[in-house]
Amino acid sequence: MRVSAKVLISTLLSCTLVPTVLAQTSDSRIPQIEVGEEFPGLFFPSMKDGKLTSMSAFRGKKTIVHVFASW
Amino acid sequence: MPGWHEATKALRGKGAFQTVGIIQEQHPDRCQLFMQWKQLDFPVLVDSLNRLGVNVVPLTIAVDEHGIVRHVGLSPNDLENEFLSKTYPSPKDSAKADRKTAAVLGDIANDVNTSEAWMNHADALILEGGLKDIDTAISDYQSAIALDRTNGPAYFRAGVAYRMRYDQREGAVKDFQLASQHWGMALEVDPNQYIWRRRIQQYGPRLDKPYPFYDWIRDARGGVIRRGEKPVVLMIEPRGTELAQPAKEFATGSSEIVEPDPRRRIERDRKMVAIEMATVPAIVDPDGGTRVHMTLRLNRAENAHWNNETGPMEIWISPPQGWEADPQLIRPKLARAAQTSEVRFAEFELKVPSSARPGTIVVPGYMVYYVCRGKDGACLYRRQDFIVSVNVR
Numbered sequence: 001m002r003v004s005a006k007v008l009i010s011t012l013l014s015c016t017l018v019p020t021v022l023a024q025t026s027d028s029r030i031p032q033i034e035v036g037e038e039f040p041g042l043f044f045p046s047m048k049d050g051k052l053t054s055m056s057a058f059r060g061k062k063t064i065v066h067v068f069a070s071w
Numbered sequence: 072m073p074g075w076h077e078a079t080k081a082l083r084g085k086g087a088f089q090t091v092g093i094i095q096e097q098h099p100d101r102c103q104l105f106m107q108w109k110q111l112d113f114p115v116l117v118d119s120l121n122r123l124g125v126n127v128v129p130l131t132i133a134v135d136e137h138g139i140v141r142h143v144g145l146s147p148n149d150l151e152n153e154f155l156s157k158t159y160p161s162p163k164d165s166a167k168a169d170r171k172t173a174a175v176l177g178d179i180a181n182d183v184n185t186s187e188a189w190m191n192h193a194d195a196l197i198l199e200g201g202l203k204d205i206d207t208a209i210s211d212y213q214s215a216i217a218l219d220r221t222n223g224p225a226y227f228r229a230g231v232a233y234r235m236r237y238d239q240r241e242g243a244v245k246d247f248q249l250a251s252q253h254w255g256m257a258l259e260v261d262p263n264q265y266i267w268r269r270r271i272q273q274y275g276p277r278l279d280k281p282y283p284f285y286d287w288i289r290d291a292r293g294g295v296i297r298r299g300e301k302p303v304v305l306m307i308e309p310r311g312t313e314l315a316q317p318a319k320e321f322a323t324g325s326s327e328i329v330e331p332d333p334r335r336r337i338e339r340d341r342k343m344v345a346i347e348m349a350t351v352p353a354i355v356d357p358d359g360g361t362r363v364h365m366t367l368r369l370n371r372a373e374n375a376h377w378n379n380e381t382g383p384m385e386i387w388i389s390p391p392q393g394w395e396a397d398p399q400l401i402r403p404k405l406a407r408a409a410q411t412s413e414v415r416f417a418e419f420e421l422k423v424p425s426s427a428r429p430g431t432i433v434v435p436g437y438m439v440y441y442v443c444r445g446k447d448g449a450c451l452y453r454r455q456d457f458i459v460s461v462n463v464r
Contacts, residue, residue: 023127023143025264027224029187030124033143038162039134042123043170044116045198047092047099052170052198053116055091059138062088062155064079064145067118068072068129069095070105071269071284 039065072129073109078147087155093118095128095266097234097273101285104303108291119235120194120228126264135159173199180211186219190228197232202239208232223260227267230254238307241414247349247364255353274351276360276420277318285309286316311418312351312362321360321397321422328400331385331439332454340453343375343442344368350421354462358425363459367403367415369442376412378441378450379405386417386438388459393424394434410443427463434459 024030031040043052055065072092082088090113094102099117106115133142133154139162141154171179173195180188193211196204212229215222230253237246251274257267273284288309295302331337347366355361365386369375377384384403388396396419403417421434435458443450 023125023130025121025124025126025223025261027124027222027261029190029222029224030122033123033125033132033140035140035143037140038138039132039140040123041169042118043198044093044118044122047094047103047115047117053114054170055116055134056138058089058091058114058134060136062136063134064088064090064150065093065132065134066072066075066090066129067093067095067123067125067132069269070102070287071096071273071282 072131073111075129075131075147076111079150082151082155088150089113091116093123095119095121095123095125097231097270098238098305098307098309100303100305101288101309104288104291104295104305107300107303108287108294120197120231121224121266122194122228124224126261126266128266137161171195173204180214184218186215186222186225189215189218190222190225193225193232194228197228197235202235205232205236205240209236221260223257223264223267226253226257226260227264227270230257230270242368244345244347247347247366248353251349251351252353271352273313274349274362274364275312276351276362277312277315278321278360279352280312280315280317283314283316285313288314310416311364321395321420328398330387330400332387332437335454337439337452337454340440340442340451340455343370343373343444343451343453344440344455345370346438346455346457348457348459350459350461354464355421355423356464357423357427360420360422361461362418362420365417367417367438369412369414374445374448376410376443377405377415378410378443379407380409381441381450381452384415384438384440386419386436388419388421388434388436390421390434391432393426394432395422396420396434397422421459421461423461423463429463432461432463434461 024033031042033040039055041054041056043054046053092113092115094115094117096102097119131145132140133145135141137159145154173192176192176195180192189211193208196208209229209232212225212232215225230250233246233250233253236243254267254271272280292302345368349364350361352361386401388399390396398419401417401419403415406413437454437456439454441450441452
């Protein structure tokens with residue numbers, strides 16, 4: 001009985017460890033976007049002036065990030 | 072995404088949150104035109120290399136004031152109750168992101184010599200230098216691939232880099248074909264990566280298209296001009312299959328077309344015009360199709376230029392038994408001026424029979440055109456034969 005409880009708990013734990021996002025490439029080299037974690041600190045060129053910017057530049061206010069394309 | 076933006080207009084007006092875009096396109100200026108048209112004016116970051124790794128768009132992510140992700144795939148209806156009304160504690164450790172320069176990442180790559188380190192260096196070279204360091208970036212992606220043949224992101228990013236070089240550097244022979252091959256290899260590693268798949272579909276046959284990619288550009292320009300504004304100027308004009316509607320069936324050739332030189336009597340040109348080929352996808356399944364992109368460049372050393380007033384340029388495809396070409400006769404649109412020296416483009420599709428065996432199949436064709444040498448020099452009607460190599464899986 002104890003053993004099966006342990007199995008149950010470990011199963012539950014491993015379920016919670018499943019990434020919350022399935023919207024990303026499954027590759028360990030890709031920084032994960034996970035609820036409760038910092039947004040990946042990658043730098044990208046700004047469309048307006050090419051200045052390299054990370055999402056940390058937008059801290060201080062709640063932010064909605066739209067990942068999109070024009071097509 | 073514009074729908075999401077519009078639906079949350081009232082809350083945005085109150086200053087309850089800010090909006091940031093991260094775009095997943097090869098050509099960011101097209102998105103700039105889209106935003107001008109739709110009057111979207113939030114900051115946008117460009118992720119042509121797909122470093123964020125998202126495999127779907129649009130995707131809306133809610134990030135709190137401390138930089139912590141709170142929702143992935145948030146609906147506009149949940150914005151207020153599930154995000155804006157919540158209070159989030161400040162995390163103990165919230166160091167701002169620190170960017171490693173290409174020089175530092177280059178030292179790391181030399182030191183540890185891993186696939187990931189070479190890819191990171193290549194990414195940084197493109198971010199910092201763009202086209203300037205693209206040759207080194209491409210060779211670093213190749214190092215990353217050589218060290219790990221399952222590095223899907225490295226294949227994809229190499230493809231993006233090859234296409235960048237094709238678009239921006241004259242005489243970057245084979246780069247478009249290499250881009251197509253690398254995107255294909257990326258997709259072999261992860262067939263579920265839809266951003267990668269979209270890059271192939273953007274240039275691929277109509278049968279594989281989910282939708283026309285850039286047919287909205289015409290409307291966008293019209294709309295912007297009607298408002299009295301000047302539309303964003305595009306560095307690379309979308310063309311051919313990028314504007315085409317998806318097709319349900321492969322169109323077979325019309326019986327009314329006439330082959331331009333069936334008796335092979337027109338004199339051959341061997342040096343005035345160079346032809347480059349790219350097939351998208353680079354490897355095609357039996358019963359599948361591939362889009363062939365021809366890039367036609369004049370030989371500058373000969374001071375060659377096109378003559379546009381004598382007659383059309385014609386491209387004829389002679390598909391092998393069982394294969395189909397659509398169209399079989401292509402007449403690229405000529406410029407209005409009598410003589411010009413632009414790079415010309417032509418596209419057609421090939422359908423592979425279901426009985427095709429694996430390997431490289433050669434599809435012959437030729438083109439006839441009017442080309443002139445030197446300023447006010449003699450204009451000649453010439454033929455050039457070519458082959459398209461199609462790799463069947």
